[in-house]
Amino acid sequence: MLTYELEYSRTEPLYLQIYEHIRNDMESGHIRAGEKLPSKRGLSSQLGVSIVTVENAYHQLEAEGYIKAVPKKGWFAEKISISQKEREISKQEFRETEEIQNPPEHMLFPFSVWAKIMREILASDQTRLMTRTPCEGAYELRSAIAEHLRNFRNMQVKPEQIIIGAGTEYLYMLLHLLLGESVFGVEEPGYSKISDIYTDLGLQCIRIPMQTDGIDLNALQNSETEIMHISPSHHFPTGTVTSVGKRYALLGWASEQDNRYIIEDDYDSEFRLSGKPIPSLFSLDVMDKVIYMNTFSKTLTPTIRISYMILPFSLLEQFHQKLSRYACTVSNFEQYALAEFIKKGCFEKHLHRMRKYYKDRRNQLFSDMKLYQIFNNSVIMNENAGLHCLVKFRTELSDEDLLKEVRKSGFQAAALYEYYHKKPEQNLHILLFYY
């Protein structure tokens, strides 16, 4: 029987404390390989913490290979054999991981497949690896991405339109150089990093409010916006899907003036967990007005820095004229490795596994919610798209207190109001939950 003393006064979350106790017990031999661990419910009642807290600890241990779930049997300790030094490093880095909010899910990265492909790349094609790719990236990779988008996102893209870069932040910088001192529109509420970067670059940033079917077109029309940055397939954080009618209206807005463009941020379209896939705005565009952006940071790992954007034909010549002096920021080794990874079908297989993983996490979250009274008067919104959902509560509590209550029960949540640039005056009673 595991009895741990948890310190509520420590800043470290409870689930991390449980994680560490169990790990220490495994490393010191108190828990032996193959030994069955208590059920989540059992350990939660024994330690006086929520099931979600135990769940989080178990998931972390599982992601790091310490324990394993056997269906219908429970959780079992795995065999471990790591040196003290590795243990120390790993411990330290786990903390860092937490600090910068990397989810343990990146441990799902298909490491052995990637390593195999990288070894193949290293063993061949020396001349190719030592020859600079064009500024927009290796043709092999761009053509693999085009093929992937054709098969799985129903998008018709020429490799020539694809620009590879080391992270979306860098691509924003290139876009700034390409489009000049334009006025950018961003969604309100929205992902603050986007407007932060545009502001860093000295660009004027106008906030366009979200409505239930996408951004407010009147507000857009009445603003000076030239480049509108939106996430029509799955808005962050509200989860709103832009309606088809509004998509056409947006394309109409862009086509009215030469200097207008739409940046389609398709940041998590791969994680639509069920329901019909939503066509990209890019594929509706016949006027060459949409710049499409996506990244492998979320789908693979943020520690390999590869993102891409797709330029409309109208901007390609300008890109080559203005930006060909900017060498591609991703190394050849990883460009060719990723190209192979996609071409061999490993990427699609990996996405399939991740979708299943997040679906399981989501279902677990929803069943955990049923155990707590605070969710009695709540409604889950937009649960099929992406890696988070919103929950609207009927409550007298302020948003701050509501968040505190929910966190006390062991849930990791954020309040919707935090994502507004101009904080709403009234309580929204809506929280975000990550799977």
Next chain:
Amino acid sequence: MLTYELEYSRTEPLYLQIYEHIRNDMESGHIRAGEKLPSKRGLSSQLGVSIVTVENAYHQLEAEGYIKAVPKKGWFAEKISISQKEREISKQEFRETEEIQNPPEHMLFPFSVWAKIMREILASDQTRLMTRTPCEGAYELRSAIAEHLRNFRNMQVKPEQIIIGAGTEYLYMLLHLLLGESVFGVEEPGYSKISDIYTDLGLQCIRIPMQTDGIDLNALQNSETEIMHISPSHHFPTGTVTSVGKRYALLGWASEQDNRYIIEDDYDSEFRLSGKPIPSLFSLDVMDKVIYMNTFSKTLTPTIRISYMILPFSLLEQFHQKLSRYACTVSNFEQYALAEFIKKGCFEKHLHRMRKYYKDRRNQLFSDMKLYQIFNNSVIMNENAGLHCLVKFRTELSDEDLLKEVRKSGFQAAALYEYYHKKPEQNLHILLFYY
């Protein structure tokens, strides 16, 4: 006996035609493995081309592993075994290499050592590889660079001051975000890419003329320059080394106002071929006014994108405040591989080999020059630093005609006047030669 018909009308340079003929003969079996090739002098007189032209063809064949020089014996064909497809790819890429002016020297990259280290990285430290490094890069790499600079450049740098980025262009962008809308000074003549990038970023760029001992201090004092970008150890393209007196004067200039900084571009300090190493400006600076920049593109290969800058302590806090949202643009795999490569001494060993290679190339170039009359009234300048030298001619020819004459003899050269933003009115009679 090799008899090739060279087509003078083709746009392809003669040395490339010779290269292709020999390669085709090797691939078709007309030249067998182990067979001795004609001497450079022999083949040059037989084909009626300059020795340098044959030399260039042989060097390219050598860099690609087709032939091998045996000291005091001559050149011999190596054993080759490549498929037709690889041949086609390699051929096409060789042309691309030429087009983007990559020197064949990058074939010196220690591929097998790098591949071995990368395989070791792939086989271990999975958690580390999947955990994001801080925005400034992996501590291991920064600490390896600091150690390298201490041992081989006599610089005292803390790893905390080092910022890793995917290429210097990206680091310029970060510097722009860090320093804001400052007025930049650049050297005239100079490397035009630097001023092009600053101009792309919307920054005002003032050109400060070069004198024989560094930039013109009066011109600097009388300008609005806030950030002065210089290459004091080896100015491009004149090769000028900034005198110690002027270095102190420059530091004095920077210390006069809070918003003044010097960017020390140390782009080829590793290639000083003989003579005393020149201390960096950074190491003279006690006022925290110098930002040091360097890259592994020239010393390793431009296809691995890793550069770094060293910030003075005065800018570190600002960097973390303003730029911590910009994730490091270099992948973990390559950051940790490069750290090992440096720590194991492979980098220093590689530099040693490259210096020897360039020294041989330089000596060969100088002896080739003696064969041509046009060099009779010429003086070689600054031949000990970096990868190129200047030659000043006493001649009645215009710079254009001089360049044509020299190129006709098979030399790869450029005219100094091309590196001026404001072209000089009189002929300079100075050409650049790359080793």
